[in-house]
Amino acid sequence: MRYFPCTLFFTLLLSLTTAWAQTIPSPKEHFGFNIGDDYHLATYTQTEAYFKKVAAASDRVKLVDIGLTEEGRHQYMLIVSSPENLKKLDRYKEISQKLARAENLTDVQAHALADEGKAIVWIDGGLHATETVGTHQLIETIWQLVSRKDPETMRILDHDIILLTHANPDGQEIVTNWYMREPTPEKRVLDNLPRLYQKYVGHDNNRDFFMLNMKETQNIGRQLFVDWIPQIMYNHHQSGPAGSVLAGPPYRDPFNYVFDPLMVTGIDALGAAMINRLNAENKPGFTRLGGSVFSTWYNGGLRTTTHFHNMIGLLTEIIGGPTPEDIPLVPKRLIPNGNTPFPVTPQKWHFKQSIDYSVSLNYSVLNYAARYGDELLFNIYRMGKNSIERGSKDYWALSPKRIDAIDEAYKNDPKKVVSPANAALAQYGMIPRGGGMPIKYYDTIMKAPVLRDPRGFVIPINQPDFATAVKFINALVRTGIQVQEATADFSVAGKKYQAGSYVIKTDQAFRPHLLDMFEPQDHPNDFQYPGGPPVRPYDAAGWTLAYLMNVKFDRILDGFDGPFKKLPYGELQSPEGHITGAPSAGYLLSAKANNSFIAVNDLLASGIDVFRLPNGIGGKSTVESGAFFVPASAKAKSLLDKSAKDLDLEITGLSKRPTTSMVKVAPMRIALWDSYGGSMPSGWIRWLMEQYHFPMKVIYPQDIDAGNLRKNYDVIVFVTRAIxxxxxxxxxxxxxxxxxxxxxxxxxxxxxxxxxxxxxxxxPQLKTFLEAGGTVVTIGSSTNLAYHLGLPVKNALMEMTASGQEKPLPNEKYYIPGSVLRVSLDSTQTATWGMSNQSDVYFDASPVFNLAPDAIAKGTVKPLAWFDTNKPLRSGWAWGQSYLQDGVAAFVAPVGSGKFYAFGPEITFRAQSQGTFKLLFNQLYSSGTNSQTGVAHVAGE
Known part of the structure; x- marks a missing residue:
């Protein structure tokens, strides 16, 4: 018998172990089917296991857990590159951050860093879980990158750092289990999913990326805007327009005017690489530009928010799914043009074809990054540097309203000199052929000192709801904005500010996003043709977050400095509140602070008495109507000490019990309408209820139809599209x-x-519920219930035809997609306690009412909010907004012993419109007996 030397044995064993470790399972070996096989989908449980196997077996992969989802699953990002690059990830991340933030760098230094660095490319999948191509192309792309050894793949691995990220683990599990429940493959369908595929928000998970409310968006936002800041991000979606295979970059106008032009043309360049790749591989059906509805105006989407951070954000919307489908005949798409250079013909389409297209598109992006990585790295620096320079000097941004102002200046100038031949054109502000306006008209607008872009913003600490202002600050911090905090009192532009106030200067790389959160959006008047119907924005037209959250801030036009410290990027703020004064008699909580409702709900849940002060406190003008009073007790002190600290509440201790009238409050039995499949607006409110500690129960139409509602509930909330x-x-x-x-x-x-x-x-059941003393709150289109109940209100947005019939105003005359408008209200009413006399609201083709002439006098309807101007637009697009003047936006009406509330605007919209949350919260408490007079008070009076 021969014996191997010991060293030789261990060398062989190590070699065998290494070879085993490098055996990467294919998708077929792991899942039991090829990715793209018809009638087959992978669950997230299976996918997670595959990610772990690949990471354990491949030296090209690092698996990163970026956080938990709303349902508690782990959300993973796979970093793929060459083994040599993976050893230096920290350095490449540092380079990416330095170049993206562009702070204290010269062009020479930036070029050196760009030469040293690697292109960072983000590719995600599965955000909208019913769009099953997204998740499965991610799995297939991972397999291709870790298993292939061809020159292109090796070049990509050498030059790129690829961040392959699963965007919605919960959704993949839900959708796949639903689809695969049918044992007969040919009978499997994705239709009629019984619940939202992301907890609370479903499809709106792609509308949460400037607010970052959900855990998944917070996880993703950290990687995109703070940690990695990739130069390219690619967001996979479905479905392509009928008659095509996919829609992709470049996108239709308008793009947002705050963008750096390099970002816009960067999208053009990547779009060209993507369509060229498909054309070279004989893969037709890519449409772009006006061939689809997708634009780059909106902020808040996974792809679109990156545009405001100087990243080249890419979106494709492709057809396909596990069940084969047909590409339909759409004749107008069959003629080649600039939108669709290579049309696809009608045919049967299979899942594998969509996977193959997606992998090709990924490779086109990765190959472009590998070849032009130094240019991509330098360009993101250049865009950041441009932003810093624009924020460091007097700068005037162009927008439609500025162009209109230039035209008006020319049109209205009595001293302008025009030839008789051009007089007719000039009186309409039109420019004769071959001519142009004198530059003075440009200077009149674009050099007017008052019209300059701001150098910064100050958010004072001494504002009515500072805790909500801090939530706004944290939304900025999560999206990579540089925030500063005042370490001492200071003055700017003649105004004094206290230490602890926040300062956000615009001389920073992500200036486009910063301005977009503070400044109004000015959407152009976009019509199919002059006098024709409007072109609908892809999503909202206006969303200025500072307005929606009712944050008080000052806009500073000149450069300024002070005792400011820069906060580390990504460091969330959590200041602590205080209890001031001597609370021997009790405590006072402001109704102006949203977080007061959390504290009150915790007190009520602990059995502690809470009262509201309908008239504030006599002699104290700073105590508003509806403020909360809590009598002193050891238990109350313990809870309020914690609430002040955790919720950043300024609670006032009182040495004397208020002598004005007080109304005892109690939690109501709250029901929230929902539907089969899940309503996103309802889901957002369910999330809000949980955040603000309101106990509630979700009910469905069958629960309502069954009747006996008053026995079980005190208030029922209906979101838009329920009624x-x-x-x-x-x-x-x-x-x-x-x-x-x-x-x-x-x-x-x-x-x-x-x-x-x-x-x-x-x-009829809702009417019975109301008449028996119940409360119904309706939002958006569900205010239709007012008409079903026969209340003395009617649609204010109507016109009379020549035949004497009323009809809704046509879009050519009146059109307001999602925008921010201002309404007036009476803050002394129960429903509006804690609010000022004016408020910004989110308005999305929302209902507006006229009241019957004697409705107010008879007490049958009480207006809560109304439009008192013909120009209520604050941000976005409002064509024909003058029709809103004197219209009622919200009202309350008695129905029997109950109260019916109608809120036309979206007062809880995507949990962004925090300035109007109180319009819901105030209706969720019942009132007991007046503790001073013994007179009963009913909620809603």
């Missing part, structure tokens, strides 16, 4: 994302959620 219009049809309730399911194909556990609100069954 159909009078005479409406089922399709008025169900959107493109919500198809009415059939009972026989619905699993038994979900059948109680089926149905819809109807005039015949539901409305």
């Amino acid at each position: 159909p219009p009078v005479g409406g049809k089922e399709e008025d309730i169900f959107s493109a994302f919500e198809r009415a399911p059939k009972e026989e194909t619905t699993p038994a556990e979900y059948r109680p959620r089926l149905g819809k609100i109807t005039a015949s069954k539901s409305v």
Whole structure:
């Protein structure tokens, strides 16, 4: 018998172990099917296990857990590159951060860093979980990158750092389990998912990226805006426009005017690389520009928020899914043009084709980054440097209203000299052919000192709801904005500010995003043709977050400095509140602070008495109507000490009990409407209820139709699209994302959620509930209930036809997509306690009412909010806004012993419109007996 030397044995063993470790399982070996096989989807549980296997077996991968999801799953990012690059990840991340922030760098230094660094490319999948190509192309792309050894792949690995990120683990598990529940493959369908595929928000997970409320968006935002700041991010979606395979870059106008032009042309360059790759591989059907609805105006999407951070954000929307489908015949798409140079013909389409297209598109992006990485790295620095320079000097941004102002200056100048031949044109502000305006008209507007962009913003610490202002600050911090804090009192522009105030200067790289959060959006008047219908924005037209959150800030036009310290990037703020004064008699909490409602709900849950002060406190003008009073006790002190600290509340201790009238409050039994499949607006409110500690129960149409509502609930909340219009049809309730399911194909556990609100069954039960003393709160289109109940109100946005019939105003005359408008209100009313006499609201083609002439006098309707100007637009686009003047935006009306509330604007919109949360919260408490006079007070009076 021969024996191996010991060293030789261990060398062989090590070699075998290494070879085993490098055996990377293919998707077929792991999942049991190829990615793209018809009728097959992978669960997230399976996908997570595959990620871990690949990371353990490949020296090209580092697996990073970026945080937990809303349902508690781990969300992973796989960093893929060459083994040599993975050893130096910290250095490449540092280079990416330095170049993106562009602070204290010269061009020479930036070029050196760009030469040393590697292009950082983000590719995600699965954000919208029913768009199954996204998740599965991610799996296939990972496999291709870790298994292939061809020259292109090796070049990509050498020159790129690739961040492959799963955007919605919970959704993949939900959708795949739903699809694969059917044992017969040919019968599997994605339709009629019984719940939202991301907890609370569903499809709106792609509208949360400047607010970052959800855990998933916070996890992703940290990687994109603070840690890695990639030069390219690629966001996969579905579905392509009918008659095409996919829509991709470049996108249609308008793009947002705060963008650096390098970002816009960077999208053009990547778009060209992507379509060229497909054309070279004989893969037709890529449409772009005006071939689809996608634009780069909106902030808040996973792709679009990166645009405001100088990243080249890419989106494709592709067809396909596990169940084969047809590319339909759309004749107008068959003629090659600039939108679609290589049309696709009608045909049967399979899942694998979409996966193959997606991998090709990923490779085109990665190959571009590998070849032009130094240029991408330097350009993100150049864009950041441009932003710093613009924020460091007097700068005037162009926008439609500025162009209109130039035209007006020319048109209205009595001293302008024009030839007789051009007089007719000039009187309409039109420029003769071959001519132009004298430059003085440009200078009149674009050099006017008052019209300069701000050098910075100050958020004073001494504002009514500083805790909400801190939430706004944290939204900025999470998106990579540099924030400073005053370490001592200071003065700017003749105004004094206290230590602890926040300062945000605009001389920073992500200036486009910063301005977008503070400044109004000025969407152009975008029509299909002069006098024709408007072109709908892809999402909102205006969203200025500081307005929606009712943050008090000062806009500083000149350069300034002070005792400011820069906060570390990504460091969330959590200042602590205090209890001031001697609380021997009790405590006073401001109704102006949203977080007061959390403290009150915690007190009520602990059995502690809480009162509201309808008239404030006599002799103290600073104590507003509706402030909360808590009598002194050891238990109250313990809870309020914690609330002040944790919730950043300034609570006032009182040595004497208030002598003005007080109303005892108690929690109500709250019901929140929802529907089969899940309503996103309802989901947002459910999230808000949990955040603000309001106990509630979700109910469905069948629960309402069953009656006996007053026995179980005190208040029912209906979000937009719950209540159909009078005479409406089922399709008025169900959107493109919500198809009415059939009972026989619905699993038994979900059948109680089926149905819809109807005039015949539901409305009578709601009327009975109201008459018995219940409260109904309606938001948005669900204010339709007012018409079902026969209240003395009507649609204010109507016009009279020549035949004497009323009809809704046409879009050519009146059109307001999602925008920020200002309303007036009476802050002494119970429903509006804690608010000022004016408020910004989110308005999205929202209902507006006229009241019957004697409705107010008879006490049948009480206006809560109204438009007292013909120009209420604050941010966005409001064509024909003069029609809103004197219209009522919100009202309350008695119905029997109950109260009906109608809020036309979206007062809880995507949990962003925090300035109007109190319009909901105030209606969620019942009132007991007046503790001073013994007179009963009813909520809503």
